[in-house]
Amino acid sequence: MSTGMTGRERGDAAPMGSERHMRADAVRNRERILEAATTLMxxxxxxVPIDEIAELAQVGVGTVYRNYPTKGxxxxxxxxxxxxxxxAxxxxxxxxxxxxxxxxxxxxxxxxxFADFKALADAMVASGVDLSAAKNQISGELIDAVSRLLERAQGSGRIRPDVTIGDVSAMMAGLSHADPMLMDPSQRRRCVALVCDSLLVGARSVLPQCELSRSSPGAVRRGSRSS
Amino acid sequence: MSTGMTGRERGDAAPMGSERHMRADAVRNRERILEAATTLMxxxxxxVPIDEIAELAQVGVGTVYRNYPTKGxxxxxxxxxxxxxxxAxxxxxxxxxxxxxxxxxxxxxxxxxFADFKALADAMVASGVDLSAAKNQISGELIDAVSRLLERAQGSGRIRPDVTIGDVSAMMAGLSHADPMLMDPSQRRRCVALVCDSLLVGARSVLPQCELSRSSPGAVRRGSRSS
DNA sequence: TACTATACGGAACGATGGTTCCGTTTGTCA
DNA sequence: TGACAAACGGAACCATCGTTCCGTATAGTA
Structure with missing residues (x-):
């Protein structure tokens, strides 16, 4: 973290200017880069290092930087x-x-x-740190929308009235921070269910089954994976 | 992350061998290093870079490495x-x-x-990644102890019977991941209260007040802090 | 087919951070 | 006080990673 990415003033992260004639190979490469970046992020x-994105896209780093002036x-x-x-x-x-x-x-x-796209979780986690105008705007919109949703939900009486948007954001950030070892998909779903139960009024749902080995009490299976 | 710290076979992270004659300045320096590392971590x-630890301890990097063969x-x-x-x-x-x-x-x-000592949270978050034998053992002991605690608590009927130690670990990991912006102390306490409510049977506690500005609905105050 | 603007690749640069090495300093003991 | 092992400091080394630069390749066009 703290890559120190300085947002450029221009709002467009995508290639600049209106789509004048772009060479066919350039178009193809841009798609490849986007695809590779999506996969890896x-x-x-x-x-992920830019080099790896470039490699997966079968493209040189220079090409990546021509399309996106900075990693950010x-x-x-x-x-x-x-x-x-x-x-939406x-x-x-x-x-x-x-x-x-x-x-x-x-x-x-x-x-x-969050779980499907770790970069999203990273962004959530980094909230509050300097973001570019574009990102600040969109994430602000998200918060606005969720706020309205929360308000209406509370109005209906199903959600605890004392829960705030700040609580929700924080919980989401926590939940999003999925260490793959502690938080495999089924475990995550259990935690989400627990958290949701705490938000609902008088609810106590049946927790989804956890696939993970139960084994002897007090022993959490632990894999060993070196980067 | 992924510093690639390779655990040495020797279990002692502290200085090697039995405490033979250690020079007075060496003892003093080791204490200083420990103190500085604690503060910064x-x-x-x-x-934190080792250099910073060394600087705060008013010691050269070499001295740090003489006491602890590796950052890990x-x-x-x-x-x-x-x-x-x-x-305990x-x-x-x-x-x-x-x-x-x-x-x-x-x-x-x-x-x-977790909040007081971020390194602890980092460790929790990194659980499952290669740990040295010593750390694996102690964190295993912690999990064992919490498991027993959980079992007894469930036996008493106060805690949901369907909650597992895996759930608890995962929730703790999530909660520990305190981004200082989203998770100031008061916000964290609210989240902890919410999570605890979800663990308890039929509980619905009064959430602690959040100091953070409430402001107009749907607008989370966002500071701008560059590293 | 020849020409040129466009795009490409990847070596090189600079910053950061962990770790090692070695010449110098200093505590300790006789 | 003199000698020496122990300890020190920090420059130097190496690896990683974001970013830039420039010589080369090529799509598009006449």
Whole structure:
């Protein structure tokens, strides 16, 4: 972390100018880069070296930098693509008939997204640290949308009235911070269920089964993986 | 992360051999190093450069390395010092008259520890990644102790019977991951309270007040801090 | 097919941070 | 007080990673 990425003033993370004639190979390469970056950032978060992205895309580093002037720009481009639909989803949920249920479902979804795309979680975790204007705006929109959703859900009486958007953000950040060892998908779902139970009024759901070995009490299986 | 610290076979992170004659200045310096490392790792976690530790200790880097053959060794030495009392606390709690309450109190305590000493949280988060034998053992002991505590608490009927030690570990890891921006102390306490509510049977506690500005709904204050 | 703007690749640069090495200093003991 | 092992400091080394630069290749066009 603390890559010290300085956001450029220009709002466009994508290639500059209107799409004048772009050479065919350039278009192809840009797609490849985006694809490779998505694949790698999904798994490793923002920590993937640019070299690896370039290698997977079968492209030189220079080509990556021609499309995205900085690693942060590439990161943001992917991020925006992920967050935008979430904002829409939150708005839809806020308009649902059962805002309480919709809220919980949305939170569940959000956590799945975090798990599927680690870079998103990294971004969430880094919230509050200097973000570019574009990212600040979109994440602000997300928070706004979730706030409205939360309000309506509380209005319906299904969600604890004393829960704040700050609580939700913090919980999401915590849940998103999925160490793959402690937090395999099934374990994560259990935790999400627990957290949701704590948000709901008078709820006590049946926790999803955890696939992980139960084994003798007090022994958490621990793999050994060196980077 | 992924510093690639290779654990040495020797179990002692502290200076080698039995305490033969150590020169007075050497003793003094070792204490200084430990002190400086504690101070810095409490705030910055494992990411502090050795140089900074050395500087604060008013010592050369070489001196740090003479005492702790690797950064990981120093890290572990501090960690063990922190975890050991936690194990004892868990055992005491397990023997308490009200194991349910004791469990919750212990969890609360654990979270405070995480917040006070970021390196501990880093270690928790890195669980499952290659640890040295010494660390594996002590953290295994901690899990054992918490498991027993959990079992007794569940036996008393205060804690949900479907909660597992895996759930607790994962929740702690999430909670420990305190981004100072999203998770100022008061916000953290609220989250801990929420999580504890989700663990307890039929509980719904009053959430501690959050000091953070409430401001207009849907706007989370966001500071701008560059590393 | 020849020409040129566009795009490419990857070596090289600079910053950061862990670790080692070695010439110098200093505590201790006789 | 003199000698020497122990300990010191910090420059230097190496690896990683973001970013830049420039000589080369090529898509598009006439």
């Amino acid at each position: 999904a798994v490793h978060g923002i920590d 720009a590439l990161f943001e481009a992917l991020l925006l693509a992920r967050i935008t639909p979430l904002v 989803a939150a708005r839809t949920a806020a308009a649902a008939d059962e805002p309480g249920e919709a809220f919980v479902a949305f939170v569940r979804n959000l956590c799945e997204e | 409490a705030v910055h976690g494992i990411d 060794a120093l890290f572990e030495a501090l960690l063990l010092a922190r975890i050991t009392p936690l194990v 606390a868990a055992r005491t709690a397990a023997a308490a008259d009200e194991p349910g309450e004791a469990f919750v109190a212990f969890v609360r305590n654990l979270c405070e520890e």
